[in-house]
Amino acid sequence: MSTLNDLPVVVIGAGPVGLAAAAHLHERDLPFLVLEAGDTPAAAVRQWGHVRVFSPWRYNIDPAARRLLDEAGWVAPDLEALPTGAELADDYLQPLAMVPQLKPHLRYGARVEAISRLGLDRLRTVGRDSTPFLIRLTDGQEVLARTVIDASGTWGTPNVLGSSGLPARGETAVAAHLEHALPDVLGVDRDRFAGRHTLVVGAGHSAANTLLSLAELAESAPGTEVTWAIRTSSPARTYGGGDADALPARGALGSRLRAHVDAGQIRLLTGFAVHALTPTDGRVNVVVRHADGGEEQTTVDRIVAATGFRPDHSIAAELRLDLDPVMGATRALAPLIDPNEHSCGTVPPHGVTELTHPESGYYAVGMKSYGRAPTFLMATGYEQVRSVVAALAGDWAAARDVQLDLPETGVCNSNPDESANADSCCGPAPAAHASGRGLATGISGGLLAAPVSLLVLDAAPADPQTGGLPQV
Numbered sequence: 001m002s003t004l005n006d007l008p009v010v011v012i013g014a015g016p017v018g019l020a021a022a023a024h025l026h027e028r029d030l031p032f033l034v035l036e037a038g039d040t041p042a043a044a045v046r047q048w049g050h051v052r053v054f055s056p057w058r059y060n061i062d063p064a065a066r067r068l069l070d071e072a073g074w075v076a077p078d079l080e081a082l083p084t085g086a087e088l089a090d091d092y093l094q095p096l097a098m099v100p101q102l103k104p105h106l107r108y109g110a111r112v113e114a115i116s117r118l119g120l121d122r123l124r125t126v127g128r129d130s131t132p133f134l135i136r137l138t139d140g141q142e143v144l145a146r147t148v149i150d151a152s153g154t155w156g157t158p159n160v161l162g163s164s165g166l167p168a169r170g171e172t173a174v175a176a177h178l179e180h181a182l183p184d185v186l187g188v189d190r191d192r193f194a195g196r197h198t199l200v201v202g203a204g205h206s207a208a209n210t211l212l213s214l215a216e217l218a219e220s221a222p223g224t225e226v227t228w229a230i231r232t233s234s235p236a237r238t239y240g241g242g243d244a245d246a247l248p249a250r251g252a253l254g255s256r257l258r259a260h261v262d263a264g265q266i267r268l269l270t271g272f273a274v275h276a277l278t279p280t281d282g283r284v285n286v287v288v289r290h291a292d293g294g295e296e297q298t299t300v301d302r303i304v305a306a307t308g309f310r311p312d313h314s315i316a317a318e319l320r321l322d323l324d325p326v327m328g329a330t331r332a333l334a335p336l337i338d339p340n341e342h343s344c345g346t347v348p349p350h351g352v353t354e355l356t357h358p359e360s361g362y363y364a365v366g367m368k369s370y371g372r373a374p375t376f377l378m379a380t381g382y383e384q385v386r387s388v389v390a391a392l393a394g395d396w397a398a399a400r401d402v403q404l405d406l407p408e409t410g411v412c413n414s415n416p417d418e419s420a421n422a423d424s425c426c427g428p429a430p431a432a433h434a435s436g437r438g439l440a441t442g443i444s445g446g447l448l449a450a451p452v453s454l455l456v457l458d459a460a461p462a463d464p465q466t467g468g469l470p471q472v
C-alpha cells in the first residue's frame with residue numbers, strides 16, 4: 001500500500017530558491033517535482049535580466065546546487081563579480097535545471113492555481129496531517145504531494161501606486177501608461193521612454209535602478225525628462241550607506257542617484273502620495289495629496305510603479321496558514337524582518353522552525369516567505385530550504401543548525417554623524433551584531449521607519465453619519 005511518503009515533495013517555482021530546494025531534495029534522496037509557471041527556469045529573474053544585482057556570485061550560488069554543477073563539469077563564474085539577472089539565469093540557474101539529477105523532475109508551463117488536502121477542506125482536522133496535498137494547476141491537472149515547498153516568489157504581484165495600499169483613483173484607467181518595476185529602459189523598452197517624461201514612484205533599489213537608466217537615456221535622447229517621487233521628506237534612505245555599505249554595489253547605486261538629483265538631471269518630489277490618475281491628451285495627469293489636504297498636479301507620459309511587491313497567498317487559501325497581519329510572513333519570521341522596526345538591523349539566520357505553519361508540510365520559502373518585507377536575499381532563501389529539506393529527511397539536528405555567512409552591516413554605524421540625524425538613512429546606530437549573524441538591511445530595510453506625513457482630513461471633515469458617501 002502506498003503511503004504519504006511515497007508521494008513527491010512538490011516545489012512551486014523554478015527560481016533560485018525553488019531550484020536550490022530541488023538540489024537539496026536530491027541530496028537527501030527525497031522524491032520531488034518542481035512546477036514552474038514559466039517556459040524556462042528563472043522565469044521571473046529573466047524579466048529583470050537587464051538589472052545587475054548587488055550581491056556578488058559567491059552569495060548567489062546555493063551550496064547543494066554548486067555540488068551538482070561541479071559534478072556536471074560546470075565552470076564557476078568569478079565569485080566576486082556581480083551578475084545581471086540574465087547572467088544569473090543563463091550561467092547558473094539554466095545549467096542547474098539541466099543537470100540530469102534535476103531535469104526529469106521539472107515541469108514548465110505548470111502554473112499552480114490552488115493547494116488543498118485531498119478530500120478535506122480547511123475546516124476538517126481529523127486525519128489532516130496524513131492526507132496528501134492536492135495541487136491544482138491552471139490547466140485543470142491535479143498533482144498529489146507529501147509536502148509543498150512554495151517558492152513562487154512575489155514578482156507577479158506588484159504593489160499598487162495608491163498610497164493607501166489600494167489602487168489610486170483611476171489607476172486601472174491609465175494602465176496603458178503604467179509600467180511595473182524595472183522596465184528595460186536602455187534596451188527593449190527604450191522607445192517607450194526616449195523623449196518622454198517619466199515619473200518613477202518608489203524609494204527602493206528598483207526605483208534607483210530605473211532612475212539611473214532614465215538619466216543615462218536622457219543623455220542621448222533629447223526631450224527625456226525624469227521625475228522621482230517618494231512618500232518621505234528625504235531620500236536619505238535610498239541613498240543609503242554609500243562607501244560604508246557592506247555590499248559596495250548597493251552603496252554605489254545610492255551615491256550615483258544622489259549625484260544625478262544634485263545635478264538636477266532627476267527632479268525629486270518628496271512627501272508625494274499618489275491620489276488620482278487621469279488620462280489627458282495621451283498623457284497622464286497625476287494628482288498628489290499633501291499632508292495638509294492640499295493637492296498638486298503633474299502631467300507625465302509614463303509612470304513606473306517601483307512600489308514593491310506583495311505575496312499572493314490566495315493559492316494557499318484552503319490551507320491553515322498563520323500569517324502575521326502586517327507582513328504576510330509567518331508570525332515567527334515577521335518581527336525579524338519588519339521594516340517598520342528594523343532600520344539597519346540584521347536578519348538572523350532562520351529555517352524550518354520560523355517557517356512552519358499550522359498546516360503541517362506546507363512551507364513558503366524564498367522571496368515569498370518575507371511577505372511584504374523588501375529585504376530578502378538569495379542566500380537567506382538557500383539556508384531556508386537547506387533547513388526545511390533536512391527536517392523533511394528527519395535530520396532535525398541539521399534542520400535546526402541554521403547559519404548564514406553574509407556581509408555584516410557597515411551602513412549604520414560607520415557614519416555616526418548621519419545616523420544621529422532623524423532624516424538620515426538609519427537613525428541612531430544600533431548595537432553591534434554578532435559576527436556572521438545575518439545580513440545588512442541598510443537601504444531598503446527600515447524604509448518604513450522614516451516618517452511620512454500623515455494625510456489629514458479635508459478642511460470640511462467627512463460627515464459622521466455617512467463617512468463621506470452622499471446622503472440618500
Ligand SMILES: Cc1cc2nc3c(=O)[nH]c(=O)nc-3n(C[C@H](O)[C@H](O)[C@H](O)COP(=O)(O)OP(=O)(O)OC[C@H]3O[C@@H](n4cnc5c(N)ncnc54)[C@H](O)[C@@H]3O)c2cc1C
Nearest residue numbers: 013015016017037044053054055112152153366367377378
Ligand atoms: C531587481 C532585483 C534585484 C535583486 N537583487 C538581489 C541581489 O543582489 N542579491 C540577492 O540576494 N537578492 C536579490 N534580489 C531578491 C531575490 O533574491 C530575487 O528576487 C530572487 O529571484 C528570489 O528568488 P525566489 O526563487 O524566491 O523567487 P523568484 O525568482 O521570483 O522565482 C519564483 C518562480 O516561481 C514561478 N511561479 C510564480 N507563481 C507560480 C505559480 N503559481 N505556479 C508555478 N510557478 C510559479 C515564477 O515564474 C518564478 O520562476 C533581487 C530582486 C530583484 C527583483
